[in-house]
Amino acid sequence: MMSVSLPIAGNRESMLTSIFFVVLAASLFSDIHLWVLLLCLCAGIVRGFLFLGWYNHMPGKRMVNLLALLAGTALITTSDGMDFLHIMVNLLLLACALKLMLLSKRRDFYQLFICAIFLLACGFIFYQSLARTLFYGIMFLFLLYILLSAHTPSSTRQFRQKKTFILFFQALPLAVILFVFMPRLPPLWKMPEGKSTETGLAETITPGDIANLAQSEKLAFSATFSTPVPVREQLYWRALTLEHFDGKSWSVSETRQYAETQLRYMNKPFRPALSGEPVRYEVIAEPTKKSWLFALDTAVPDSAASQRELWQGWQYQLTSRQPLFSRYAYYVASYPDSPRSQGNAALDNTLNLQVPERGNDKTREWVHGLREMHPDNRAFVSALMRYFNDKPFSYTLTPPPMLNDPVDSFLFDHQQGFCAHYASAMTFALRLAGIPARIVTGYQGGTPINDETVNVYQYDAHAWVEAKTDGTNWQSYDPTTMVAPSRIFDGFEQAARFSTEIQGDHPLNGISQLAFFDALRNMSAQMDFLWSRWFLGYNNDKQTDILDRILNGITPLKLSLFAAGLLLFTGALLIIFFVPGWQRSHIAREKKYYLGAVEKLEQKFGLQRENRSPGQFYEYCKHKVPEAIANDLASLTRLFEQYQYHPHQAPPATAIREAAKQLCWRVRNTARH
Amino acid sequence: MMRKTFGAWSLKWLAKRMPPDTVHQLHHGNIFIFPGTFGWFYLMMTACLFLLAVNYQNNLLLFLCQFLLSLFLITLFTAYKNISGIRLSARELKPVFAGENGFMTVDITAAEGKSLRGLMEIRWYGDIDRSTLDLEQEIKSHHLAIQADKRGIMRLPRVTVTSSFPLGLVKCWTHPDFNQTLLVYPQKKPEHADLSQWYARSGNGKQVQNGTDDFFALQPWQSGEPLNRVAWKRVAKGGDRVNKIFTDQQPVSGYLDIRQLRTDTETALSVLSWQVTQLSATGTQFGLKLDNLVIQPGCGQQHKQACLKALALFRQDTPS
Numbered sequence: 001m002m003s004v005s006l007p008i009a010g011n012r013e014s015m016l017t018s019i020f021f022v023v024l025a026a027s028l029f030s031d032i033h034l035w036v037l038l039l040c041l042c043a044g045i046v047r048g049f050l051f052l053g054w055y056n057h058m059p060g061k062r063m064v065n066l067l068a069l070l071a072g073t074a075l076i077t078t079s080d081g082m083d084f085l086h087i088m089v090n091l092l093l094l095a096c097a098l099k100l101m102l103l104s105k106r107r108d109f110y111q112l113f114i115c116a117i118f119l120l121a122c123g124f125i126f127y128q129s130l131a132r133t134l135f136y137g138i139m140f141l142f143l144l145y146i147l148l149s150a151h152t153p154s155s156t157r158q159f160r161q162k163k164t165f166i167l168f169f170q171a172l173p174l175a176v177i178l179f180v181f182m183p184r185l186p187p188l189w190k191m192p193e194g195k196s197t198e199t200g201l202a203e204t205i206t207p208g209d210i211a212n213l214a215q216s217e218k219l220a221f222s223a224t225f226s227t228p229v230p231v232r233e234q235l236y237w238r239a240l241t242l243e244h245f246d247g248k249s250w251s252v253s254e255t256r257q258y259a260e261t262q263l264r265y266m267n268k269p270f271r272p273a274l275s276g277e278p279v280r281y282e283v284i285a286e287p288t289k290k291s292w293l294f295a296l297d298t299a300v301p302d303s304a305a306s307q308r309e310l311w312q313g314w315q316y317q318l319t320s321r322q323p324l325f326s327r328y329a330y331y332v333a334s335y336p337d338s339p340r341s342q343g344n345a346a347l348d349n350t351l352n353l354q355v356p357e358r359g360n361d362k363t364r365e366w367v368h369g370l371r372e373m374h375p376d377n378r379a380f381v382s383a384l385m386r387y388f389n390d391k392p393f394s395y396t397l398t399p400p401p402m403l404n405d406p407v408d409s410f411l412f413d414h415q416q417g418f419c420a421h422y423a424s425a426m427t428f429a430l431r432l433a434g435i436p437a438r439i440v441t442g443y444q445g446g447t448p449i450n451d452e453t454v455n456v457y458q459y460d461a462h463a464w465v466e467a468k469t470d471g472t473n474w475q476s477y478d479p480t481t482m483v484a485p486s487r488i489f490d491g492f493e494q495a496a497r498f499s500t501e502i503q504g505d506h507p508l509n510g511i512s513q514l515a516f517f518d519a520l521r522n523m524s525a526q527m528d529f530l531w532s533r534w535f536l537g538y539n540n541d542k543q544t545d546i547l548d549r550i551l552n553g554i555t556p557l558k559l560s561l562f563a564a565g566l567l568l569f570t571g572a573l574l575i576i577f578f579v580p581g582w583q584r585s586h587i588a589r590e591k592k593y594y595l596g597a598v599e600k601l602e603q604k605f606g607l608q609r610e611n612r613s614p615g616q617f618y619e620y621c622k623h624k625v626p627e628a629i630a631n632d633l634a635s636l637t638r639l640f641e642q643y644q645y646h647p648h649q650a651p652p653a654t655a656i657r658e659a660a661k662q663l664c665w666r667v668r669n670t671a672r673h
Numbered sequence: 674m675m676r677k678t679f680g681a682w683s684l685k686w687l688a689k690r691m692p693p694d695t696v697h698q699l700h701h702g703n704i705f706i707f708p709g710t711f712g713w714f715y716l717m718m719t720a721c722l723f724l725l726a727v728n729y730q731n732n733l734l735l736f737l738c739q740f741l742l743s744l745f746l747i748t749l750f751t752a753y754k755n756i757s758g759i760r761l762s763a764r765e766l767k768p769v770f771a772g773e774n775g776f777m778t779v780d781i782t783a784a785e786g787k788s789l790r791g792l793m794e795i796r797w798y799g800d801i802d803r804s805t806l807d808l809e810q811e812i813k814s815h816h817l818a819i820q821a822d823k824r825g826i827m828r829l830p831r832v833t834v835t836s837s838f839p840l841g842l843v844k845c846w847t848h849p850d851f852n853q854t855l856l857v858y859p860q861k862k863p864e865h866a867d868l869s870q871w872y873a874r875s876g877n878g879k880q881v882q883n884g885t886d887d888f889f890a891l892q893p894w895q896s897g898e899p900l901n902r903v904a905w906k907r908v909a910k911g912g913d914r915v916n917k918i919f920t921d922q923q924p925v926s927g928y929l930d931i932r933q934l935r936t937d938t939e940t941a942l943s944v945l946s947w948q949v950t951q952l953s954a955t956g957t958q959f960g961l962k963l964d965n966l967v968i969q970p971g972c973g974q975q976h977k978q979a980c981l982k983a984l985a986l987f988r989q990d991t992p993s
Contacts, residue, residue: 003792003805110711110841114718117741121722124733133733140737144744147840152791154809167747167839174743179736187728326731536732578750 005105009053013150014103017112018047020142021100024119025093027135031126032090033078036097039071043097059101068098083194083289089122109150116143128287128327130531141168170577174570181547181566184540186309193323194289201239201292201441201461206249207420208406216458220443221285221294222529224453230279230296232445234336236464236476237294237456239442241315243351245431247359248406250424250439253351259344260313270312272298276337284329284532293318294442294456296334303331305540314343315438316474329537340474352436352468355428362408363425367432377435377469381477384429388422388482391415395484419487422479423463430467437467440476444487449525589653593660594640600667601625601633614640626670632663680799687831693852696762703847706753708745712842716745745842752843755791756836758784763851766829768981770946771860774818777829777853781806781813789813791838798831798848824859824942825989858981861950862943928960928970931987942984949984953977963987 006014025032025040049055071094079087096115099108120143123136145164152160221237242250263269280302283294293310295318301310310330311319320328370387374380392415399417402409407428410421423439430437444462446454464478480487544554551558598609598617605625609617618637622630636659643650691703708716719741726734764778783789789808795815796803806815821827835846907913929948934941945961952959953972960970961980966987968980 004803110714114714117718117737118722121725121734121737124737125725125729125731128731128733144840151838151841152809154807155790163839167744167751171740171743171747174746175736175740178739178743179732182739185727187730188724189728191728322728322730325729326733328730535736538732574746574750577747578754 003106006103006109008050008058008104009056010051012153013109013146014047014100015051016142016146016149017103017109017116018044018100020116020139020146021093021096021112024116024123024139025097027139028089028093028119028123028126031086031122032093033075035074035078036071036090036093040093040097043100046101047103058104061102064098064102068095071098085122085125085194089119092119092122113143113147125325128532128536130528133531141165144168173573177566177570179538180543181563184543187322190321191323191325193291194325201288201443203240203242203290204249204251205242205420205424205439205441205463206406207410207417207424208248208402218458219286219525219528220456220458220460221283222449222453222455222532223281223283223294223446224533225279225281226452227278227280229448229452229454230336235296235445235454236440236462236478237296237443237446238299238317238440239292239294240440241317241466242439242441243315244354245356245424245428247356250427255347256315256351259347263314264311270314270316270342272300272312272316272335272338272340272342274298274300274335274338276335278333278335280331280333282329282331282533282537284327284529284537285324287326287328288324291319291321291323293320293330295332297336298338298340299332299334301331302333303541304544306330306332315348316340316343327532327536329533329539329541331541339472341472345472348468349436352438353431353434355431360405360407360428362405362412363428364432366411367429370429371433377433377471380433380435381430381467381469384426385477385479385482388426388479393422393483395480395487419463419478419480422483423465426465426477426479427467430465435467435469437465439463440466444478447525449522449529453529455525455529590640590643590650590656593653593657594636597636597660597663597667600664601629604667604670614644629663629666629670632659632666635659636663684831687848688850691847691849693850695851695853696760697847697849697851699757699759699761699847701753701757703849704753704757704845705847706749706843706845708842709837709844712745712844715741715842719745744840748840748842751839752837752845755838756845758787759789760784761832761834761849761851763853766853766855768856768858768978768985769821770858771821771824773821775821775827775855775857776816776818777832777851777855779815779817779832779834779851781808781815791836794833794835796833798833800833819855821855821857824857824939824985826986827855827857829853829855856982856985858985859939859942859946861947862940863947864944865948928962928967930962931964932962938988942987946981946984949977949980 008014022040022044025037029037046055046059050058072091075087075090075094079090082090092115096112096119099112099115103109103112117140120136120140123132127133127136141164144167145160148164148167149160152163223237240252241256243253243256244251279296281296285293298316299318300312301307301318309321311321313319318332320330370383371380374383394416395418396416397418399410399421400414402414406421407425410417411425420439427437427439441461441463443456443460444464445460446456449455462480464476464480466474466476469475547559547562548554551562594614601607601621602609605621607621607624612620614637618630618633621633625633636656639651639656639659643656691697697703719738722734722741723738725731726738760782762780762782764780766775766777769775779795781789781793791808793806793808794803795806795817797817797819804815806813817832819827819829829851831848831850833846833848835844837844929945929952931938931941931945934944936944949959949961953974953976956972958970958972961968961983963983964987966983968976968983
């Protein structure tokens, strides 16, 4: 029972708690305002001064309340456009920092503990890499240690550490059992999508914008193939189709979204016609806070859980029913040979022939001329592609801004850009020529990390064109290949590495060119992948899989028996932990040997040692037992007394064991007299 | 009203479950165990985290929740194991005067082969005042103060002993009744005793009284007499122990009689209480008459205690 109020100066737990919060705030620095971090640091410093007794006055309640008011106002004014969770984290840290300054009661201490756990949980939501998880795990242990210390203030540090570890490792197996076998619930309500951070994809692309392509080295997803891995130039991972063009930006069409919402409401998913051999794989997607997913070509969900959780859109796009706030694993089968000819033709054509009323006049004229030369759709497309190839177009990641009539200035003035520029220009041209076309964004390629797994990073983001050249089937075209084939054949990384005009801050220059760092990177990617696959991606499918393997076919009876078995197992675990009989007694070995021998003697001759010392017991037995036994007892007693009263010249335990054995043997082989 | 009824009922139930005894060994029959306030908040927090984990479909968070839950279960057992086997025993209480505080000392001893861990909170059953005892310090006993306000024999209430080791999530407590009584003497009210009238009536001459003022004589020492009057110089020289006798200029002994005091009984008892202590301090011989109860004149500690006890129990219905 802690006392209701804690001392201030020299209180170890308050100090440790403040250290914990400062470290935690520092670890969350990219998710919190700088001033919140500074406030935490201040609180830590104040606490340090109080702890050392250099400063004897706690900040007044009134002052801290004023500070809270100020900080709250600051938070409201500076948190524009932050999502709810981040605002909550900031608010919690703020409150904790202020509470730390006032920490003087048991209740405050407990409140801080609860908030600390909450903040750790938010850390788990924001970051899920293996390294971060380990870090937060250690922080959690530290927190337990603080809590335990508060309840055993005067025990030694070793005891407290040991006890914390004991509690931790006793709870761990139970938690693992729960994790592996507890039935999983679907989300209880639909979460709103968050603002996407650092992703190579967006629902709107504006090729002429000053904003450069996101060159983040972060992982987007990993795909593990159970069939052979397709070659790189076939790895076009679809994510979004952009069907609306306003002259500058391409975005997801609102009409399309409305139609999809209605279909979803009626629960009418799209069922694509499939043909040819499937490519099967599992995707583990990083959290994007959005619900779009990645898959190759024409893809369908490939497992029971994925079928429940995925939605097949009418524009060959897979989405999840929930935004991805955590790593998410799903199974997909793709049929690259299926013609993409379905869908609502009327809607598709209307949407994909839409062009803005005016703007980009040069392009309109040029397309008009080109179309007259090539009335045939295929010929027109080839001519377009040839144009990119013949003219001095170049691929660059840092094109100049093209703010007015971006397509015009790209096609005729600058003639340099990245995939979005090419895809945008081509799609616009096709639409002007009366061919339904749209931009597909997603990722292209990927880095193999082992024989069946491909890691796709944010810098692999790509945009290409899909058009109905023959009037019925959607076909993919990638104008970027005309300009920078290496982008497709060797992957973005290679292309960027050997491109002469890479920005200095590009993640892939310098350090990563060393083989050693490459190996390291690959290793950490592997580790993270395994972590994702077996822990973060553990879902209903895998749970069913495990149960199926254990039970050899799931039936309700087997399942209930298994559940009962698990409960029994848990009970057995608790018994092992807590029933005293199982505990090692702390009697020294030497004492055990002596007492064992004495017990044998007592039983045989009906003697009672009671509370006699070894010496007294020998005197008492001397004349009541045969001489040989008395002699043995004498030697044992001598050794044992030496051990007990002269520790520095104690005989080895083996000597006592031998003497005890000798005595027992003799007692056994002596008849009662 | 409800609370009163419930309180009475629970005390009755406790009396059946934990009969009074000076020594209590804690075991599953007398330990209560339940989440404390912090424990409930902790569980609520775990539930909130579970909601977050399910909605964000976050396995890490889910595992954290399950770990927190398992930890709770483990602490439940650890807490119980920590205090089971502990022996609580109470020492006899010294009598006090009404208005003073009586102290009951509770000793805490660990079970065989275990060491005491954590903090323990001890208070009277239903009392708000609580004090914390650190079981890992040297002293493993605790003095519980109780206000004695009425003369007579006071039956001490139950004691509540609480521990929330290891993490404060669950509380283990017990309400032992140590079967102790506290003898409360009447409050002292100063009023000088005039013993001369009794002397005049009883016709005894002036007696030598053991006092403190003047040296009077040496007497052979008898066991039980205070050592501070032994003539140690003689003992050091190899002589026998001899008591130095001092005298006071004292009136002769007589009886203190309750009927002589013209006040109500309680005030009279208070006055007598003060007089008994005064006279004992000066070493005067005196007797005590309370209605039919007569205590022959004497002096010394035991005599004083007998008198005070008689005063405390005067016309009390409770059996002593």
